[in-house]
Amino acid sequence: MASVKALDGVFGVTPTSAGSKTRELVYMAFFVTDHATHFYALGGPDFIVGPDAPPSERNILGVVRKVGLDIGKQVIDCRARNHHIIKMLGGRGVHPTAGQPGGWSKPVSEEERKEIEEIARKNIDFALFSLKAFDDIVLKNPQYLELVTSDIYLHKTYYMGTVDEKNRPNFFDGMVRVVDPEGKELMKYHPSEYTKHIAEHVESWTYLKYPYLKKIGWKGFVDGMDSGVYAATPLARLNVADSMATPKAQEHYERFYATFGSKKINGRYQPVHHRLATHWARLIELLYAAEHMLELATDPEITSPDVRTIPTSIKGEGVGCVEAPRGTLTHHYITDDRGVITKANLIVATTNNYAVMTMSIKRAAEKLITKGKIVEEGILNRIEMAFRLYDPCLSCATHSLPGKMPMTVNIRKSDGEVIRSFKRG
Amino acid sequence: MKTIVIGLGNPILTDDSVGIKIARELKARLSNDCEGVEIVELYAGGIRLIDVLAGYDKAIIVDAMLTGEHKPGTIHRFSSTNLTSTRNAMSMHDLDLPGALELGRMLGIRLPEDFRIWGIEADDVETFSEELTHQVACSVRPVVEEVMEELLTLTQYI
Numbered sequence: 001m002a003s004v005k006a007l008d009g010v011f012g013v014t015p016t017s018a019g020s021k022t023r024e025l026v027y028m029a030f031f032v033t034d035h036a037t038h039f040y041a042l043g044g045p046d047f048i049v050g051p052d053a054p055p056s057e058r059n060i061l062g063v064v065r066k067v068g069l070d071i072g073k074q075v076i077d078c079r080a081r082n083h084h085i086i087k088m089l090g091g092r093g094v095h096p097t098a099g100q101p102g103g104w105s106k107p108v109s110e111e112e113r114k115e116i117e118e119i120a121r122k123n124i125d126f127a128l129f130s131l132k133a134f135d136d137i138v139l140k141n142p143q144y145l146e147l148v149t150s151d152i153y154l155h156k157t158y159y160m161g162t163v164d165e166k167n168r169p170n171f172f173d174g175m176v177r178v179v180d181p182e183g184k185e186l187m188k189y190h191p192s193e194y195t196k197h198i199a200e201h202v203e204s205w206t207y208l209k210y211p212y213l214k215k216i217g218w219k220g221f222v223d224g225m226d227s228g229v230y231a232a233t234p235l236a237r238l239n240v241a242d243s244m245a246t247p248k249a250q251e252h253y254e255r256f257y258a259t260f261g262s263k264k265i266n267g268r269y270q271p272v273h274h275r276l277a278t279h280w281a282r283l284i285e286l287l288y289a290a291e292h293m294l295e296l297a298t299d300p301e302i303t304s305p306d307v308r309t310i311p312t313s314i315k316g317e318g319v320g321c322v323e324a325p326r327g328t329l330t331h332h333y334i335t336d337d338r339g340v341i342t343k344a345n346l347i348v349a350t351t352n353n354y355a356v357m358t359m360s361i362k363r364a365a366e367k368l369i370t371k372g373k374i375v376e377e378g379i380l381n382r383i384e385m386a387f388r389l390y391d392p393c394l395s396c397a398t399h400s401l402p403g404k405m406p407m408t409v410n411i412r413k414s415d416g417e418v419i420r421s422f423k424r425g
Numbered sequence: 426m427k428t429i430v431i432g433l434g435n436p437i438l439t440d441d442s443v444g445i446k447i448a449r450e451l452k453a454r455l456s457n458d459c460e461g462v463e464i465v466e467l468y469a470g471g472i473r474l475i476d477v478l479a480g481y482d483k484a485i486i487v488d489a490m491l492t493g494e495h496k497p498g499t500i501h502r503f504s505s506t507n508l509t510s511t512r513n514a515m516s517m518h519d520l521d522l523p524g525a526l527e528l529g530r531m532l533g534i535r536l537p538e539d540f541r542i543w544g545i546e547a548d549d550v551e552t553f554s555e556e557l558t559h560q561v562a563c564s565v566r567p568v569v570e571e572v573m574e575e576l577l578t579l580t581q582y583i
Contacts, residue, residue, distance in 0.1 A: 041472060060472065061528050072532045080476045094468040 009318020019103020191321030232327030
């Protein structure tokens with residue numbers, strides 16, 4: 001979606017209203033299936049199966065064994081019905097082909113609309129069911145609740161997310177809002193102005209760059225008001241918002257902040273900084289996406305045949321931005337006079353979070369390895385959890401292809417000598 | 426009898442696309458009235474396989490694999506009885522192929538009992554390219570012939 005929105009800019013064309021809504025409808029179906037998969041198959045094992053379980057059990061099979069077949073069936077059904085919509089409207093289940101500069105390649109038929117409406121209603125039920133499961137399994141389990149609310153993965157950083165005109169999260173379009181660690185708005189800008197506000201720090205030991213807020217500056221891997229490190233995640237999107245745009249998601253948003261004891265200041269909640277709360281925020285977003293999908297499916301304009309504005313010129317530059325499931329995603333293309341891309345810059349969702357991921361891993365190390373003592377039980381799992389809450393698969397986010405999740409933790413003496421190693425994969 | 430043929434891989438990562446290319450070749454070769462056989466391209470394994478395999482009696486999967494022990498282009502063959510994870514079927518996002526099958530069956534989803542898997546030893550699966558390396562490209566035709574022969578034994582429609 002970010003790519004096709006960037007192409008709107010390249011070809012200097014504004015999508016028709018129906019074309020834009022069709023894109024957004026497909027995107028909500030994608031959000032539902034992606035958030036469901038991330039929570040149950042990829043992040044859920046950390047809570048539901050537990051951080052001390054062996055890796056062979058910390059997967060969706062382990063989740064299903066623990067919570068029962070019904071949840072497993074619901075997850076598979078949810079994925080299948082939403083992939084069906086993506087394929088039906090987008091042409092393909094992965095890498096849809098129907099997005100075109102100026103809109104969408106085909107309109108939604110009334111028959112398709114009715115099917116999508118029914119699926120959207122099922123998605124809302126599934127989201128509510130998932131939030132109930134989170135409530136029963138995590139919030140009512142003192143051990144897991146302590147894990148979520150402990151300071152092991154706590155960072156008081158800036159937060160970024162796209163909001164609508166009422167400062168409510170909007171995954172598809174809007175202005176990028178950044179708030180400080182106390183929740184005060186630092187800035188709000190149009191995505192096309194991202195280079196004015198975001199810079200990238202480079203470290204010699206990694207090829208992935210560290211984006212930071214220009215206005216604050218790079219001060220290293222530290223949190224606080226003076227550090228330009230920010231997070232762009234489901235938790236961040238809730239933290240930058242004044243409220244949610246749909247009623248059921250709003251109810252859960254209120255409960256979320258109440259659970260963490262956040263106070264309202266100037267009409268909005270103080271940010272929650274506990275990073276494991278990201279999984280809960282993800283479920284609230286799942287509910288929002290399902291509710292908004294229903295709004296779009298019942299919008300009278302959604303079946304309009306006017307789904308595309310045909311481009312007539314080549315402007316040569318475009319920036320497209322959406323909220324991807326893991327965070328703010330920006331595509332920036334520059335083309336020649338034939339519309340062929342000559343330069344491209346992408347800030348992929350997880351890239352935004354690389355600094356906080358690094359800090360979470362460091363924090364886990366500090367908590368697990370102190371004063372000559374090592375908490376050996378589940379050390380690899382707990383370090384893995386530190387980045388899995390941002391992205392289930394860092395190697396995919398960085399386009400590295402080891403094909404498995406190798407992990408090595410080296411314990412060093414203060415002079416650098418390795419005294420213990422923990423390995424997996 | 427319903428049979429699905431899945432070409433698995435990433436179409437823009439050099440040899441990783443060999444399964445996709447073989448699926449396209451098979452689609453071109455099969456007659457239009459080949460009822461009961463569906464050929465699909467799939468770009469991700471793991472749980473996604475459950476969605477695609479549901480409701481079929483037999484499955485044929487063609488994928489690139491990297492053992493590092495054989496020359497590029499070497500053709501590996503597996504069946505339901507010696508099912509082994511291939512690199513792509515072993516999606517690190519979630520589950521490998523045996524795990525996906527176990528999950529599907531645990532949930533009562535009707536999945537194929539009979540599997541035939543062709544794995545083609547890859548040389549390069551990291552460079553962005555839609556072209557196969559030479560030795561892997563040479564394996565396309567023999568695999569297509571073998572799969573066609575397999576389909577012939579499975580169906581009466583070819």
